[in-house]
Amino acid sequence: MKLNKYIVIDFDSTFTKVEAFDILAEITLKDHPEAEEVKHKIHEITNLAMSGSISFRESLERRVALLSPNKTQLLQLAEKLKSKVSESFKRNRDFFKKYADNIYVISNGFHIFIDPVVTEFGIKPENILANRFHFDEQGNVTGFDKDNPLSANNGKSEQLKRLNLPGDVYVIGDGYTDYEIKHAGLANKFYAFTENVERENIMDKADHITPSLDEFLYLNKLNTVVSYPKNRINVLLLENVHPVAIELLKAEGFTVEAHTAALTEDELCQKIKNVSVLGIRSKTQVTEKVLQHANRLMAIGAFCIGTNQIDLKTATKKGIAVFNAPFSNTRSVVELAIAEMIMLLRNIFDKSAKMHSGKWDKSASGSFEIRGKKLGIIGYGNIGTQLSVLAESIGMKVYYYDVEEKLSLGNATRCKSMKEVLEQADVVSLHVDGRKSNTNLIGHKEFNLMKPGVVFINLSRGHIVDIQALKENIQSGKVAGCAVDVFPYEPVSNQEEFVSELRGLSNTILTPHIGGSTVEAQENIGNYVPGKIMDYINTGSTSNSVNFPNLVLPTLENAHRLIHIHNNVPGILAQINQILADHNINIAGQYLKTTEAIGYVITDIDKEYNKEVIKALRSIEHTIKFRVLY
Numbered sequence: 001m002k003l004n005k006y007i008v009i010d011f012d013s014t015f016t017k018v019e020a021f022d023i024l025a026e027i028t029l030k031d032h033p034e035a036e037e038v039k040h041k042i043h044e045i046t047n048l049a050m051s052g053s054i055s056f057r058e059s060l061e062r063r064v065a066l067l068s069p070n071k072t073q074l075l076q077l078a079e080k081l082k083s084k085v086s087e088s089f090k091r092n093r094d095f096f097k098k099y100a101d102n103i104y105v106i107s108n109g110f111h112i113f114i115d116p117v118v119t120e121f122g123i124k125p126e127n128i129l130a131n132r133f134h135f136d137e138q139g140n141v142t143g144f145d146k147d148n149p150l151s152a153n154n155g156k157s158e159q160l161k162r163l164n165l166p167g168d169v170y171v172i173g174d175g176y177t178d179y180e181i182k183h184a185g186l187a188n189k190f191y192a193f194t195e196n197v198e199r200e201n202i203m204d205k206a207d208h209i210t211p212s213l214d215e216f217l218y219l220n221k222l223n224t225v226v227s228y229p230k231n232r233i234n235v236l237l238l239e240n241v242h243p244v245a246i247e248l249l250k251a252e253g254f255t256v257e258a259h260t261a262a263l264t265e266d267e268l269c270q271k272i273k274n275v276s277v278l279g280i281r282s283k284t285q286v287t288e289k290v291l292q293h294a295n296r297l298m299a300i301g302a303f304c305i306g307t308n309q310i311d312l313k314t315a316t317k318k319g320i321a322v323f324n325a326p327f328s329n330t331r332s333v334v335e336l337a338i339a340e341m342i343m344l345l346r347n348i349f350d351k352s353a354k355m356h357s358g359k360w361d362k363s364a365s366g367s368f369e370i371r372g373k374k375l376g377i378i379g380y381g382n383i384g385t386q387l388s389v390l391a392e393s394i395g396m397k398v399y400y401y402d403v404e405e406k407l408s409l410g411n412a413t414r415c416k417s418m419k420e421v422l423e424q425a426d427v428v429s430l431h432v433d434g435r436k437s438n439t440n441l442i443g444h445k446e447f448n449l450m451k452p453g454v455v456f457i458n459l460s461r462g463h464i465v466d467i468q469a470l471k472e473n474i475q476s477g478k479v480a481g482c483a484v485d486v487f488p489y490e491p492v493s494n495q496e497e498f499v500s501e502l503r504g505l506s507n508t509i510l511t512p513h514i515g516g517s518t519v520e521a522q523e524n525i526g527n528y529v530p531g532k533i534m535d536y537i538n539t540g541s542t543s544n545s546v547n548f549p550n551l552v553l554p555t556l557e558n559a560h561r562l563i564h565i566h567n568n569v570p571g572i573l574a575q576i577n578q579i580l581a582d583h584n585i586n587i588a589g590q591y592l593k594t595t596e597a598i599g600y601v602i603t604d605i606d607k608e609y610n611k612e613v614i615k616a617l618r619s620i621e622h623t624i625k626f627r628v629l630y
């Protein structure tokens with residue numbers, strides 16, 4: 001295909017992820033007793049050349065001499081480099097074939113290991129500019145072609161001058177020698193390629209920073225495979241989410257900005273304008289006002305379980321998918337519940353407090369094992385079920401009640417009402433969700449149903465228990481021990497005093513909403529949520545989304561995926577299909593799911609389509625968001 005510009009691409013750390021000489025060193029120094037020292041010397045020589053203390057040619061000679069490679073090793077190097085081509089180059093294979101006449105690869109390295117790698121991508125052999133080794137009859141390197149400008153200082157510029165390309169020249173590379181071409185006036189633009197290495201001094205000088213080849217192609221309207229470069233997807237992570245999340249999202253190619261604290265509503269309104277993905281924990285309030293400013297926002301990741309801090313209704317109306325981590329800290333909550341049951345049945349906290357004030361109170365009265373005791377679980381969801389399994393394994397008898405039909409795990413007994421559980425349990429543990437109707441689920445009436453001396457645990461949500469009623473029942477001795485981790489009002493920061501009727505009560509464990517707060521849980525969350533977000537962005541899959549219809553989609557091959565989010569009114573699917581039929585487009589697969597508020601339609605179509613179709617689909621009335629994948 002004809003193009004009126006020439007694209008000149010660097011090899012080391014650009015076409016491939018690595019520096020070829022580093023890999024060559026691994027090969028030739030494999031059994032060398034002083035391999036590390038030699039590598040160190042090579043780095044020193046490279047630095048000397050970079051600082052101008054020795055010429056490039058001298059550095060090349062000295063490095064080659066230290067490595068003393070032979071032909072077999074160099075061919076081995078080529079094979080290794082084939083597996084180290086930059087990811088965005090691999091994705092865009094078609095681009096190299098399509099514009100083969102206009103693409104050059106330039107390097108201060110050597111043809112013998114560059115050609116096999118780049119010709120596989122359709123680069124023409126005559127468009128590869130590199131040095132050539134001389135070999136002896138045994139295949140040992142004896143030197144290299146010194147007439148080649150690429151073996152000397154300013155080699156790339158000199159080579160380009162000799163080439164005298166008849167059109168605009170765009171250089172893509174990661175190093176100073178690539179920038180030099182532009183500096184010498186031989187290129188119109190220099191694109192600093194940062195997918196593999198980021199060099200500040202090069203980035204400063206670049207016309208554009210291209211974190212991947214996708215970005216270069218997007219800027220120059222040469223897209224072939226990626227509809228939108230990932231680096232253009234800005235991710236804002238607040239509240240110190242686990243570093244593993246930052247790593248995962250960066251590795252995906254997104255541009256990630258992370259803050260340790262939450263932002264206020266006003267700050268967030270400002271920031272959110274350019275953000276495609278927002279990651280928060282429980283403090284950041286994503287209000288209607290914030291969402292009104294969020295015109296690029298595609299997804300919100302709640303790096304926690306609860307999503308009360310997000311205005312889900314408005315998010316849905318704006319076509320923003322919300323994901324959370326419903327299971328990631330389940331185990332942590334369960335472990336704490338088990339530990340607290342044991343502590344409470346043994347009255348350990350009061351005993352420990354007495355010891356601290358010098359009181360030795362040795363007695364077995366009022367202390368019990370948990371083995372054989374009846375555990376009543378209210379809410380048999382992610383946490384309730386896991387608690388059921390663990391509690392049984394240490395010998396408790398489990399009774400549970402859930403508003404929904406739930407499968408009993410192990411030997412647990414399902415009860416028909418909460419009353420049935422409360423009447424027989426020695427330990428009552430609450431694990432219901434925080435829906436409004438659960439406010440004061442446990443009050444005087446429910447405490448009255450419980451056995452005298454019951455142990456009561458709430459690690460679910462604060463408003464579920466009538467605190468005054470709990471206090472009175474502790475004071476009366478009806479509740480022999482209790483552990484509370486969640487409160488109707490919780491301090492917003494560690495500086496704020498914790499005020500509660502429950503302070504100072506006997507055999508009462510109070511914890512600051514830390515049931516799920518463990519290092520393991522944070523890491524699990526950090527791994528889980530980015531996965532959901534990336535699935536959504538890359539495939540449209542909404543499995544486990546809090547507010548979107550849940551669709552799990554097959555990965556797509558040789559087709560385009562049209563993702564259409566609309567208000568749930570009748571007839572949209574018919575309109576989509578009519579538009580496709582009018583344009584003679586074959587539907588390879590179609591998936592539809594709705595909630596009360598929105599409809600989510602995924603349509604996979606044949607590879608070719610024209611812009612008119614996209615325009616028509618976008619303009620269907622009631623469309624909230626529309627995007628095309630691939």
Ligand code: NAI
Nearest residue numbers: 379380381382383402403431432433434459460514515516
């Ligand atoms: P889940 O949604 O998997 O399970 C909740 C279960 O409660 C569901 O099966 C639901 O049908 C049932 N339920 C709701 N209302 C009920 C009622 N009135 N009576 C009986 N059953 C009812 O939730 P998951 O993940 O098990 O979490 C449970 C609770 O723990 C939630 O409130 C959650 O916010 C809280 N949590 C607290 C943490 C902490 O740090 N303390 C950490 C993680 C979760």
